Amino acid sequence: MTTTCPSGRHAHHDVYAGQCPCRPLLDLLANKWSALAIGALEDGPRRFGELQRRLQGVSPKVLTRTLRRLEDFGLLDRTVYPAVPLHVEYALTPLGRSAAIPLNALRSWAEENIDQALRSEPVAP
Known part of the structure; x- marks a missing residue:
């Protein structure tokens, strides 16, 4: 669900609404591998193999x-x-860096x- 603010410039999305376009993004960010991959890229670009070693337990298929x-x-x-051989690097965009902030807080909270x-x-019974 999208509503437009009085100025007509900014849309307000309601993630609780069933058809909100935010839901797929929220689903992606709530995924543990996404949250961990973003965290692994906070310090700079990494190659696929580096990411796979950092994210212990992720399969190549899931990481891809x-x-x-x-x-x-x-x-x-x-x-x-x-x-x-081909050299491929992954790096956060400015949008990815902004998502890293709350995800970092969530990872820290989980560890603590x-x-x-x-x-x-x-x-268990």
């Missing part, structure tokens, strides 16, 4: 799909350097609160 989706939404750039969250888990 994640990077493509991030690129499709304008959150990262993929640069191909003509060399043998995991022990308490695990203590709160109900015991």
Whole structure:
């Protein structure tokens, strides 16, 4: 759902509305591999292999799909350097760097609160 503010210049999107165009972007950013890939790129460009080593447990297929989706939404750039073997680097765009800020806070919160969250888990029967 989109509404236009009185000036007519800015649209306001309601992510709670079923047809809001924000939902696919929110879905992408809420994905753990997206959040981790963005975090891994905060310090600068990385090659695919570097990203895969940093994101322990991600399969090449899932990482490829994640990077493509991030690129499709304008959150990262993929640069191909003509060399043998082919050299490809991934880097955050300004939009990706802006998304990194709240995702960094969320990753930090998870690391700081995991022990308490695990203590709160109900015991399985």
